[in-house]
Amino acid sequence: MASIKDVAAEAGVSVATVSRVLNDHPSVSAEARTRVLAAVETLGYRPNAVARSLRTDQTHTLGLVISDVMNPYFTELARSVEEEARALGYSVIIGNADERPDLQDHHVRNLLDRRIDGLLVSPTDGGSPLMLDAARAGTPMVFVDRWIPGVDVPVVRADGRAAVRDLVAHLHSLGHRRLAIIAGPAATTTGRERVEAFREALGVYGLELPDAYIGQGDFQAESGRRVTEGFLDLPEPPEVVFAADNLMALGALDAVRARGLRVPDDIALAAFDDIPWFVHTDPPVTAVAQPTGELGRAAVRALVDRIEGRPGESVTLPARLVVRRSCGEPPNPPQSPTPVQRSTS
Amino acid sequence: MASIKDVAAEAGVSVATVSRVLNDHPSVSAEARTRVLAAVETLGYRPNAVARSLRTDQTHTLGLVISDVMNPYFTELARSVEEEARALGYSVIIGNADERPDLQDHHVRNLLDRRIDGLLVSPTDGGSPLMLDAARAGTPMVFVDRWIPGVDVPVVRADGRAAVRDLVAHLHSLGHRRLAIIAGPAATTTGRERVEAFREALGVYGLELPDAYIGQGDFQAESGRRVTEGFLDLPEPPEVVFAADNLMALGALDAVRARGLRVPDDIALAAFDDIPWFVHTDPPVTAVAQPTGELGRAAVRALVDRIEGRPGESVTLPARLVVRRSCGEPPNPPQSPTPVQRSTS
DNA sequence: GCACGCCGTGGAATCGATTACATCGACGTG
DNA sequence: CACGTCGATGTAATCGATTCCACGGCGTGC
Structure with missing residues (x-):
């Protein structure tokens, strides 16, 4: 060459x-x-980009470490990150942690060894020494979706509080009173926050969130299945299951079907994170939708700001409720002649 | 540092x-x-991996250029590629072409500039001069899923012929005679081959594939919708629509629903490429499943063989039919007491 | 007792770029 | 007319590693 x-x-x-x-x-x-x-x-x-990088100490590359590529939410995030980065003259190297702290560490180390200009992370856990050291040492870094408290790194994320309140209002208006949640790992912020937001919203209606109605999942489908089975085995099973991410919702759907039960007639289902497939499931799933593309783009902008010496600020965008049929008939039956189109969004 | x-x-x-x-x-x-x-x-x-690479002329990095990250098939492929590469001591940089030749070129150029050790490509089109030059110049390269005829590069792919024959047998046994296909872009091998396999399989039953029953799609959901609407507008619409990939199947499902019609009662649906979500759609979708993970792993092995001076051979693995409910009731009604589990696979 | 070989080590060249500094000619100005 | 300035270019140092080659010391064999 x-x-x-x-x-x-x-x-x-x-x-x-x-x-x-x-x-x-x-x-x-x-x-x-x-x-x-x-x-x-x-x-x-x-x-030769390698030689150029050695000399200039810039790779024009961002690292993105996400928790799970197979999760459509993160796939979309990755896509928008790459798009915005490309527009700003950067490439992206994606590392898939598969919700495993050791793999997350592997990728962070690998990316740092390659001297990427900045790191975008959606941490799987509380943060390994490696990552915390990197942040402290001044590696430009931004957390996206999930973050680690107490670390001085901008955070770009969605606030689901309002949407969860809307969801609980929706559920309450449909007559549901016994609401359960499949939580994410307590080591992740999103795992904890969604439970808190849910509990808070229930409080508005004077409802409790008993421990028996909090199932511990790990953001993977299998855990959704397992937890839901546990719920169904309770002497008084919940009327609604709210899954803290889309994959666990899928597992929940499986568990319900496996019992020969039907959604929403026998038990209602809602999910955090909306994805295109929820329109096509049986039934279409009511979900809290994050502005995923916007999050990815904002995260890249914040990171590039940091890299290029500008401040680089945290961003919080609102999530919103998308009502479909998995919790029961919507309160305001549509006048539309073609009811099947109702849930196309 | x-x-x-x-x-x-x-x-x-x-x-x-x-x-x-x-x-x-x-x-x-x-x-x-x-x-x-x-x-x-x-x-x-x-x-410093950058300095090391400059000196040794090895980056221990593979480039993977795929047609569309948002397509679960390619997401899974990317995942298995990264896993196998990691096991062999390589990292992977993914480029998403979004089915756009210009973007594909951008990524190939970017990857070559970074002096990746080898390139894994699922070409969006017939191949730009850039890619063909790289192949001729001796850049280790392997095609996966799709390929470009006449280029001396190993190909790792699935052969869907047998599975498509099984599909047509299944459809025929259910009484369907008017079968249509939503094809992929003619510029891609998979776009052409699936139509050919389908036509060939129809021939076994003495059935024709009239031009009116071949719709031109582009592997994206929207095109599936558009083509399906065209089919439904025909004086004699088909009884079955076979989508050449999963996203177009989704679009087809939308189109059918938008008319207030039902699958499979009013029209049957099948897809090439099986994905986890097809179990959960309404109804579950019958599909031709590729051994995606195996393809990704085999492709990496072939590429690393080439990089490290070993031959590096083409691999073809068989796809298989997964019957669900979108084409009508399966011929052999299950004895199982919980019929809902039938389509869990 | 001497020469040879081997082991451990350091000096320096090298990979392919960027960039500070030096050089050189032309031109403008006092 | 001489000197300073500026524009265009080349020389060489540099980035952080790897690796060839040379060298000193020590053990071994004849």
Whole structure:
């Protein structure tokens, strides 16, 4: 593969001049510029990003460590992150932690070794020494979706409180009183917060959230199934199951079906994180939708701000409730002649 | 960030010795080794992968350019690729082409500039000069899922012929005779092959595939919707719609619902590419399942073989039919007491 | 007792870029 | 006319690693 030296030789100039042309430095004669450009063309030369990074100490690359690629929420997040990064002149390397702290650490280490310019993390746990050290050492870093309290790193996330209140209002108006939740791991902020928001919203209606109605999940489908089975085995099973993420909702749906029960007739179901597939499930699932794309873009902007020496601030965007049929018939039956279209959004 | 020089100073040895310890070269005294290791520990030193890559001309990184991350099939593929690569000591940089040739080119160029050791591609189109040049120039490369004919690059893919024959047999046994297909882009091999396999399978039963029953899609949900609407508008609409990928199947489902029609009673639906969500849609969707994880792993093995100087061969694995309820009741009604479990797979 | 070989080590070249500094000619001004 | 300035270019140091080569010391064999 041709190097800058080859180009210099071909164009009959020094490597410095070639470099100047490539980085369009002003003080290069038009004459030299055209000769260099021609040489670049004939040799099919492309600058070696590795060498360039070594010299400039910049890789123009962001690292993104997410908890689970197979979760459509994170897939969409990753996609929007890459889009915005590309628009700002950066590439993205994605590391999938699969909800495993050891894998998360592996990826963080790998990304730091590669000298990425900044790190976007949705932490799986409370944060390993590695990550905390990196943050302290000044690696530009931004948390997205989940974060670690007490660490001085901007956080870009959605606030689901209002949407959860709307959800509980919706459930209450449908007559549901015994509401249960499948929580995420207590080590994650989203795992804890969603339970809190739910409990708080229940309080508004004078409802309790008994321990028996809090199932411990791990954001994976299988745990949703297991927890739901536990709920169904209770002497007084809940009327509603609220899953703290979409995969656990899927597991819950499985568990309910496996018993030969029906949603929403026998038990209602709602989920945190809306995804396109929820429109097509049987029944369509009512969910709290995060502005995923916006989150990804805002996170990249905050990170690039940090990298380029600007402040880089935290952002919190509101989530919103999307009502479908999994909790019972909506309170305001639609006048529309084609009721099937109601839940298309 | 500490460099190898700092470590050498701290340990009181030369950088050469430090390097030898790090790459566990045999000829280093135990004494020196422990001193270096201690220095590494106290400084929290990590070798700079950028510098190492420049010197060794190896990045231990694979590039993966896929057609669409939001498609669960490709997400799973990406995941298995990363897993196998990690097991073999490589990292993966994913580029999402979003079915756009220009974006595909952007990512290929970016990956080549970064001097990745090898490239895994699922081409969106017939291949740009850039990609073809890279292949000819000797960049280790493997095609996965889709490929470009006439290019000397190993191909790892699934053969859906047998499964499509099984599908058509299934449909035929249910009494369906007017079968239509939503094809993928003609520029992709999978776009063409699936139509051919379908036509061939129909031939076995003496059935034709008229042009009116071949809709041109682009592997995205919206095109599935559009094509399906076209089918439904025909004077004699098909009894079955076979979508050449899962997203177009989703679009088809939308279109059918929007008309107030029901699957499978009014029209049957099947898809190429099975995904977990098809178990949960209304109704569960009959699909041709590829051994996605195996494909990803085999592709990585083939690519790493090439990189490390071994042959690196093409692999073709069989796809298989997964029958669910979207084409009508299966011919052999299950004896099982809990019929809802039938389609859990 | 001497020469040879081997082991452990350090010096220095190298990978492919960027960039500070030096050089050189042309031009403008006092 | 001389000197300072500026524009265009080249030389060489540098980034952080790896690795070839040389060198000193020690053990072994004849």
